[in-house]
Amino acid sequence: MTLESKVETKESVFVQEVDEEMILLDADTQEYFSLNEIGSYFYELLAEKKELALVLEELKNSFDVSEEDLKRDLFAFVKALEEKKLIKLL
């Protein structure tokens, strides 16, 4: 995974918010996943920006955290989503 990597959200994954918390359903497996507030923000950016470099830029504007830490958190998040087959890494 590099900053040039892009992600694609899966068509079978549906997203809903309940009381501002995000819940994902993978209709292929009928599994549900929940994301906390920060995870929800990361997921929304990934779905919108697709390219990790663009997501990181946005995160830098939103959090007062070092770029290195943000990059590490972003990559860990993408890896977790990919392992759960909720996104595809291109």
Place this chain on the structure above:
Amino acid sequence: MSQEHLYAYGHRLTFFPSQEEKRDAIQIQKCDTLSLEQYSHKIFFETNQDREIYLCSPKSLDENKNRWAFVVKDCVAFVCDIQNKSICYTKAEKFTTKLMEYWLIHIVLPLFFTLEGRYYFFHTGSVVVDGHAVLFMGDSYAGKSTLTDYFLQKKHPLLSDDKLASFYDAQKKCFKVHASHPYHRPYRAKEDLGKKTDNFQEKSYPIGKIYWLQPVDSKEEIGIKELKGVAKFERLRYSTEMDIALNSKERFSYVAKFANSVAMYELAVPNDLKKLPLVYEKVIEHLQGEKR
């Protein structure tokens, strides 16, 4: 149970032959010959009431949900036609009328309305308090039926002690539930509809509050705390009945919308039947307090 007419989940059931034909009624008819040879698509469920049960259809349900059959092995088979609002049943060797009624009310009709996309079913006890439906959800043995029964003793009308049909009323812009059927079973028994209660009205009610029953040690306090977000969603999903992998997106969207619209509370219930009156008072006080 009267074999001629029955109310269940917002509909009249008309058992043929009948003198009365009601619009929007579900017609139930006995068929002497019923071939399921063409019904090659099968979905097997977990054993229920020690019986093998399965759903079968001529086409996969993804292709056509209108016509399917529900089979209780060696007992009864129901062929359902959603479009024509009719259900035919045929007898097998262990058939009794009581068994047919039990399976019809408890499984076939909820499946019928779920596949029709008309209702979303929850496993919950429910009564009417001040014109609103109050729901009691929880794990097995959490005390749903016991608390529902206590509210009945206190003259609150019964809505359900098992499966409850919910729907969104677009006109009133709120979620409502239909009174399920007038049978109540505050005990555990197989294939038993339970006792008929007179305190039952064939109508729908807006949802007031939902309580998730959390059994606690008998010495602990009765407590109420609000559930939000994922915690609320998870409990509603857990309490979903007729959880079929069809229309997943629509059903997911429904529960999320439902969760965003209704208030849900965890109700800590001490493991002591003598405290039931106190639990009742606490819930009533909470409902009244929330109204002020």
